[in-house]
Amino acid sequence: MLRDRVVGRTEELAALAELWAEARAGHGHLVLLGGEAGIGKTTLVRAFTEGLSDATVVTGQCLMFGSEAMPYAAVSQVLRGLVAVHGADRVIEWAGGGRDALAGLVPSLGLGGAGAVDAMQQFEAVATVLERAAAATPLVVVIEDLHWADPSTASLLQFLATTLADSPAILMLATYRSDELTGRHPLRATLAELQRRPGVRRIPLGVLDSGAAAELVTGVARDATPAMVARIVERSEGVPYFAEEMARVAGRHGKLPNTLREALLVRVHGLTEATQRLLRVAAVAGVRFDEDLLAEVLGEPDSLSTRLREALDAGVLVSDEDGYAFRHALLCEVLTEELLPGEAGRWHGRYADVIGPTRGVSRATICPGTCSPPVASMKHSGPAWSAPTHSVRRIWTDWDCWRPHSSCGIG
Ligand SMILES: Nc1ncnc2c1ncn2[C@@H]1O[C@H](COP(=O)(O)OP(=O)(O)O)[C@@H](O)[C@H]1O
Ligand SMILES: [Mg+2]
Structure with missing residues (x-):
């Protein structure tokens, strides 16, 4: 749930606004927003995109089922988002010769069986559609939870980072959980590779400072005493999700809410x-x-x-x-x-x-x-x-x- 008011994050929002201005001026960017679970990546992205008046914003969510990453889940969702905004006919027209490649990614377009299509054709079809969509209206593409991306999506992102760097009016925002990238997580290599590309920027999201965390707590627990607020701020260590969950039960009893306990214990x-x-x-x-x-x-x-x-x-x-x-x-x-x-x-x-x-x-x-x-x-x-x-x-x-x-x- 997005809270009514986003606290803190002024620097990050300013950095995103600057990158958006650059994208509109002809230098598209891929922004990698990393931070631990509950730190506020989704909230920051929404706060930024909700403030854009003249952009099309499409979001795709990387998905895991059990231990399997769903192939192209986020990309298909992004394309479906474009279909919802611009209509299927236009998106098919934008794909041009890449129509068959698109068919495999968005079955709901009803283009029938895709025949034999290789990955490069799919990558090019996606890049072409995004470029043409951005030419119609400035475009923000959000890919959420990249740590769950399948290998094809990771490769596609690398391809897009290069091809879209000089495309006007495209800003891609990809979020990922930095605390998931331990051991041999495949995204580590992808991120290292991506960061060498000229149009790629990283915005690491850290904890809220105590002022912002206190503001978050008082926004949720309006009756909390200053002592209660200070205690929650301290125990939350500036992680918005922790602060919010504790603020919800502030004053009722000293125990942590079960949702928070479970979130902490899940790993x-x-x-x-x-x-x-x-x-x-x-x-x-x-x-x-x-x-x-x-x-x-x-x-x-x-x-x-x-x-x-x-x-x-x-x-x-x-x-x-x-x-x-x-x-x-x-x-x-x-x-x-x-x-x-x-x-x-x-x-x-x-x-x-x-x-x-x-x-x-x-x-x-x-x-x-x-x-x-x-x-x-x-x-x-x-x-x-x-x-x-x-x-x-x-x-x-x-x-x-x-x-x-x-x-x-x-x-
Ligand atoms: N800057 C913020 N201001 C107010 N609430 C926030 C802020 N950042 C995060 N939250 C709250 O913390 C919770 C977790 O944030 P979320 O954006 O979902 O984290 P992430 O995407 O990093 O896992 C959400 O319920 C959100 O409302
Ligand atoms: Mg999130």
């Missing part, structure tokens, strides 16, 4: 059970965690790197020179909530057993009586939780100041 649930377990145990330590410590806590160091690699490839974890971190603090929060109460206590005890002796802290000091588990207490009480740059070792350093009973009851 985790696609991993092997062993990796899911590793993530739950790592989450006990906090947003950032230490591989050596985790290996000791789990007691299975051999398979650890394979599992960490699986989680990195799925975009659940990120890594840097300091070690590993959950992509989002909220995911870490949701994972710890997935632990059974007894299980959570056992893992806290295990961390205490491993860390306590090395830091000269006894288990009794770490887990005094019935007090809430120490690592979780630190996460919710101190700077270690709100600042994801802290490592688990730092959590425990901070925690040295902790004294029995002083951190009880923090939630």
Whole structure:
């Protein structure tokens, strides 16, 4: 759903307006809009295209069914969009000698069987139709979710990036989830190749700044107190989807909405059970965690790197020179909530057993009586939780100041 008001994104909208002006002046562009799921790619594209008064805007969505990318799904949709605006007769006329090639891409044109058509004929037919459509009215072509594109669509885009660069009045906008492009995702090579072409521009979409995120939250939760708004902004880490989902339930209860929990967990649930377990145990330590410590806590160091690699490839974890971190603090929060109460206590005890002796802290000091588990207490009480740059070792350093009973009851 597009919200009434788009917050922030002034620079990106200005960049798009400039590229559109260039396209209209004779230099078509392909713009690659990358960002993680929920960051606002679709919203930005819609905000931009809704502000255009004299353009034809056609959108195609790349689609996956199971693990199969639908061949030419987005391209067919774009062509059908042109048929809806200009009528089938005109689109067929624009295709000229590429009529048969078009028949295979848009069966609803009713042109009958396409006979033998090779990919290059199809590419040329699409380019010709787009060029002629742009000559009729300035044209914006949106291809959504390129990370799901089939190989033919990716090749077609490369072809169009070259052929349309000097076509007046065409702007192509392609969105993709940057966090999907891990491991050997085929789009990585396509993007690298595309970026070398002269008419191709990249606009990476990052998180909203805190002012824009607060504006988004107050737009959804009009009665939220300043403290509630600040808390949601902090927990959302500037990701509009997270902020919006939390704002919807602001003030009702402290829990995350199920839609958000499920969105966060969807990738985790696609991993092997062993990796899911590793993530739950790592989450006990906090947003950032230490591989050596985790290996000791789990007691299975051999398979650890394979599992960490699986989680990195799925975009659940990120890594840097300091070690590993959950992509989002909220995911870490949701994972710890997935632990059974007894299980959570056992893992806290295990961390205490491993860390306590090395830091000269006894288990009794770490887990005094019935007090809430120490690592979780630190996460919710101190700077270690709100600042994801802290490592688990730092959590425990901070925690040295902790004294029995002083951190009880923090939630
Ligand atoms: N700049 C923004 N202003 C207001 N709401 C936004 C903004 N960006 C995203 N949203 C909201 O966040 C949610 C996710 O945005 P969406 O554009 O669908 O993300 P993406 O396409 O990157 O997955 C949407 O419900 C949208 O309304
Ligand atoms: Mg989208």
